Amino acid sequence: MDFGVIKEYLPLYEKAFLLTIKIGWIGILLSLVLGILVAFILFYRIPVLKLIAGAYIELFRNTPLLVQLFFLYFGLPKIGLSISAEWCGALGLGLLGGSYMAEGFRSGLEAIPVSQTESAYSLGMSKGQMFRKVILPQAFSLSIPAIVANVIFLLKETSVFSAISLMDLMFTAKDLIGLYYNTTECLFLLVLFYILMLLPVSIAGSVVEKKARYRMFGV
Amino acid sequence: MSEIVSVKNLCKRYDELTVLDNISFSVQKGEVVVIVGPSGCGKSTLLRCLNGLEEIQDGRIFLDGEKIETNRNKTNGLCERMGMVFQSYDLFPHKTILQNLTLAPIIVKKRKRKEVEEEALALLERVGLSSKKDSYPRQLSGGQKQRVAIVRALIMHPEVLLLDEITAALDPEMVREVLDVVLNLAREGRTMLIVTHEMQFARAVADRMLFLEGGKIVEEGEPEEFFEHPKTERLRQFLQTFTYIKE
Amino acid sequence: MGFEVLFKGNNFIRLLGGLGLSLKISLLSVIISIVLGILVGLLMTAKNSYVKLLLRTYLEIVRIMPQMVLLFLVYFGVARAMGVHLSAEVSAVIVFSFWGTAEMADLVRGALTGIPAIQYESSRALGLTMVQTYRYVILPQIVRRMIPLSINLITRMIKTTSLVMMIGIVEVLKVGQQIIEANRKASPNAAFGVFATVLLLYFLACWPISCLARYLEKKWEN
Numbered sequence: 156m157d158f159g160v161i162k163e164y165l166p167l168y169e170k171a172f173l174l175t176i177k178i179g180w181i182g183i184l185l186s187l188v189l190g191i192l193v194a195f196i197l198f199y200r201i202p203v204l205k206l207i208a209g210a211y212i213e214l215f216r217n218t219p220l221l222v223q224l225f226f227l228y229f230g231l232p233k234i235g236l237s238i239s240a241e242w243c244g245a246l247g248l249g250l251l252g253g254s255y256m257a258e259g260f261r262s263g264l265e266a267i268p269v270s271q272t273e274s275a276y277s278l279g280m281s282k283g284q285m286f287r288k289v290i291l292p293q294a295f296s297l298s299i300p301a302i303v304a305n306v307i308f309l310l311k312e313t314s315v316f317s318a319i320s321l322m323d324l325m326f327t328a329k330d331l332i333g334l335y336y337n338t339t340e341c342l343f344l345l346v347l348f349y350i351l352m353l354l355p356v357s358i359a360g361s362v363v364e365k366k367a368r369y370r371m372f373g374v
Numbered sequence: 375m376s377e378i379v380s381v382k383n384l385c386k387r388y389d390e391l392t393v394l395d396n397i398s399f400s401v402q403k404g405e406v407v408v409i410v411g412p413s414g415c416g417k418s419t420l421l422r423c424l425n426g427l428e429e430i431q432d433g434r435i436f437l438d439g440e441k442i443e444t445n446r447n448k449t450n451g452l453c454e455r456m457g458m459v460f461q462s463y464d465l466f467p468h469k470t471i472l473q474n475l476t477l478a479p480i481i482v483k484k485r486k487r488k489e490v491e492e493e494a495l496a497l498l499e500r501v502g503l504s505s506k507k508d509s510y511p512r513q514l515s516g517g518q519k520q521r522v523a524i525v526r527a528l529i530m531h532p533e534v535l536l537l538d539e540i541t542a543a544l545d546p547e548m549v550r551e552v553l554d555v556v557l558n559l560a561r562e563g564r565t566m567l568i569v570t571h572e573m574q575f576a577r578a579v580a581d582r583m584l585f586l587e588g589g590k591i592v593e594e595g596e597p598e599e600f601f602e603h604p605k606t607e608r609l610r611q612f613l614q615t616f617t618y619i620k621e
Numbered sequence: 622m623g624f625e626v627l628f629k630g631n632n633f634i635r636l637l638g639g640l641g642l643s644l645k646i647s648l649l650s651v652i653i654s655i656v657l658g659i660l661v662g663l664l665m666t667a668k669n670s671y672v673k674l675l676l677r678t679y680l681e682i683v684r685i686m687p688q689m690v691l692l693f694l695v696y697f698g699v700a701r702a703m704g705v706h707l708s709a710e711v712s713a714v715i716v717f718s719f720w721g722t723a724e725m726a727d728l729v730r731g732a733l734t735g736i737p738a739i740q741y742e743s744s745r746a747l748g749l750t751m752v753q754t755y756r757y758v759i760l761p762q763i764v765r766r767m768i769p770l771s772i773n774l775i776t777r778m779i780k781t782t783s784l785v786m787m788i789g790i791v792e793v794l795k796v797g798q799q800i801i802e803a804n805r806k807a808s809p810n811a812a813f814g815v816f817a818t819v820l821l822l823y824f825l826a827c828w829p830i831s832c833l834a835r836y837l838e839k840k841w842e843n
Contacts, residue, residue, distance in 0.1 A: 213824075216831065217776065217780075217823070217827035218780065218820050218823045218827070219784075221784060222820050225797075225816045225819070226819075230817060231813070233809075233810040233811075233812050233813035234813055307684065311685070311686070311687040311688070314687035314690060315689060315787075318787065329693070329787075332697060338697050338698065339702070342693060342698045345690055345693065346694070349690055350686075353685035354685055356685075357684060
């Protein structure tokens with residue numbers, strides 16, 4: 156391995172890394188918001204909306220992100236909807252992630268016994284209070300393992316962004332390999348930066364999971 | 375004594391199944407009414423109707439002369455003047471014992487935190503659990519949780535306390551500690567409506583007994599009469615299954 | 622909207638051919654993953670701490686490394702490091718099996734350790750032999766837990782194979798791109814129709830399998 160080459164490439168990878176985590180985390184935020192929304196629609200069986208929500212989940216859980224991105228980025232402009240590559244990436248990730256987060260939140264909501272709602276009501280809480288103080292915190296704790304798994308999954312999925320010509324880590328690696336054939340150094344940096352992106356999240360995720368489990372179940 | 379709860383011609387149906395069939399009774403202020411009956415007779419449903427947890431098909435429920443709206447979406451604040459304790463305690467698992475007690479007074483009644491906490495601690499002291507104030511529900515035994523649940527209902531200053539089989543999920547050795555708390559409340563003159571299977575306890579605590587079967591009140595009376603000289607054959611048979619009446 | 626291009630010549634057949642290739646790679650990888658996954662899963666219940674450490678490292682690598690990166694490592698890296706040239710298809714099968722085996726092994730481990738000890742004890746108490754205990758009590762429970770999850774692995778595998786276009790395999794998405802290129806003049810809007818169709822094709826391949834998995838999961842839920 157040639158460290159001179161690595162030093163030379165480092166700034167390029169750094170730039171790509173920052174772009175990847177920026178778009179990645181915007182997408183993850185979108186997916187959380189969307190997921191919570193869709194989970195409530197499904198949990199409370201809101202008419203009409205629940206059908207749309209169900210179709211959305213099935214569609215996005217059963218197709219690859221790469222194809223979704225192609226459709227968003229290359230397909231939609233043909234019917235007059237142009238979105239920048241960066242927003243396409245974030246939006247695609249958010250839509251994909253939303254369908255997974257929704258399932259996670261919903262099973263969290265379903266795991267709370269009905270009697271929790273009832274005792275909140277019999278203490279005189281309003282629907283909104285019951286929701287904020289009793290249901291949401293519990294649903295969130297119960298969904299933590301699913302959320303952690305989804306966040307890691309989504310961060311990994313960012314590796315397809317290069318397909319819509321975003322200059323992310325994969326793009327940079329492929330580009331440099333094609334240009335200068337420094338394969339070993341390029342792949343080393345690629346792996347290094349993905350470890351940098353995901354290992355802290357993986358470790359933090361385990362800690363958060365343990366805390367949430369202790370909070371709910373004491374083990 | 376004045377009438378505080380009054381139920382008139384209450385009917386509750388699930389589709390075809392009639393659970394409560396034209397029930398009428400009333401409770402006086404300071405009175406302890408105990409409802410017994412075989413499983414599925416509708417006694418728990420009756421308490422849940424009073425607390426607005428079930429929609430009713432017919433009849434009216436009055437609290438202190440005011441009609442209770444039993445449609446949850448337009449509750450008129452009367453239901454919360456009755457406190458309810460459930461069989462499964464249902465403490466909030468994500469909150470400490472103290473937080474379980476102070477949550478509703480602070481957010482529902484908008485009382486000051488400090489004042490509520492003082493009251494909560496005093497009440498915990500009375501049920502012998504002040505050392506547990508910072509514990510989480512999972513760290514408590516069933517009997518301790520149920521005592522906290524009673525306190526959680528009390529701190530809302532309910533005019534009537536509804537207790538729904540509060541010892542049914544407990545190990546036998548924990549039943550006593552919970553029932554003692556209830557007996558003390560009765561001595562203080564609390565108005566209570568109690569559903570239970572503990573006949574000894576029922577007899578000790580009740581001012582008046584109701585026997586419910588098939589969604590109807592079959593018999594009611596003073597505990598002495600009720601247990602020693604049941605008027606109906608059905609109550610006699612029911613009490614026999616508890617070997618309360620010696621052959 | 623660009624759908625007309627699909628009815629020109631054998632375009633639609635070519636698209637299906639591309640999907641066929643993706644499905645072939647997925648199926649092959651799933652079969653390898655299930656076989657190896659069961660073996661590794663059994664190994665994971667072993668007490669030896671070196672084996673445990675090794676396997677946990679393996680699982681963590683798979684947990685945090687995007688399949689795309691693994692694909693690059695094998696396709697570009699192995700050729701470089703060992704001087705062997707692996708075809709894109711072979712690289713894909715290697716990577717997806719590497720990933721699938723880890724997923725499968727974790728499922729097997731979960732299913733095995735998830736059976737409460739009381740099940741073994743009560744079987745013993747009823748006088749069942751070791752073999753009978755496994756044959757009639759333990760294995761049926763494991764199979765019921767495993768099958769829906771393994772079926773889910775198939776849909777995930779199919780979705781993941783879409784990545785192989787990035788190392789130059791001409792699968793459904795790549796065929797789609799070629800069709801769009803070739804008809805640039807005649808159907809300028811082909812991108813919408815073709816990519817929508819590819820999306821739908823993937824959906825039609827995965828959705829029935831997801832439904833089956835969900836149905837079995839419900840059916841066998843205790």
